[in-house]
Amino acid sequence: MSCLGRQAITWLPRLSARATVLALLCAGLALGCTPDPDGYVAASAEDSAAADRAIERGEHEPAIERLRAIVEREVPASVAEEDARVIRQDAYDRWARVLMGRGEVDEARRVVDRGLALGEREDLFTANLLTTRGRLHEARGRDREAARDYHRALVIEEALLERALGGSDE
């Protein structure tokens, strides 16, 4: 057997054995780092309900803390992107409205923009964010921008209402 062959017989199993250890480590790491989809939705539901209770009691800071937790929670790959968007846009809207209620218009605007940056769809969550941004424009005296956002929200809501009343599926 050639020298190279003899070397291969010696080193191949050693190399493979080390690859096994590495593969097992990677697999363990991957499993450990993957967020749990059940945990994501359930924890977001819990934070959402707690935020609603805090808003009702007028406790702004605990509410913001819960809403921030929702938008900052890592989304597992097994959760549909659109589902995560709905959860997050809903939280961004409430967060912005709490800030607006405290007079923090600029910060509220940043929060709304982060929510709309997730994507605009023909649903209530996008419409809510557009309405809130319209309010913020109004608060800053930017009536034209406010009217534009209100109009976009109105278009979405009318389409949803028409669908709800059975007028059209589209």
Add this chain to the structure above:
Amino acid sequence: MIDDDDIDEHELREAEALARALERGSATDELPDDALEAAALIRYSRDGGALAKGREDVLLQDVLAAADRVGRREARRAPGWRWLFGALGLAAVTALLFLIVRAPEIPAPTALPAPGPRLLEIELARLEDAEAEPRFDSEMRAYRGEVYAALEARYGAR
């Protein structure tokens, strides 16, 4: 004169090591440094450090024998468990690569409940009248509960 009985085991080993060093030109661990230096000086003064032809042949045989031993050791086969473990490792790495390279499936969005006409009417009303906000909050909270219920039905609840 030193009596043989006065020489202990350790000294005897050192003496033997010194004799070997003088004879072969190589030292073992038993030989202390000062004795090694002395042996080297004696050898050098004898022949200037040159090896005799006979010694060269003997040393060459020693070196070749040692090289042969090393070669046999390298060629020794790996134990079976290492082959098995190695094969498992390669299989695991292949499986991992397959999982990584495979295009991830994009999960479809959940069919969420549509907002009811009542909520939408309040939503439209609040565009014109800020007084509608409290009613909107209440209706929206109920709708939010339905949305989360649908999501938990799909992804699981705590």
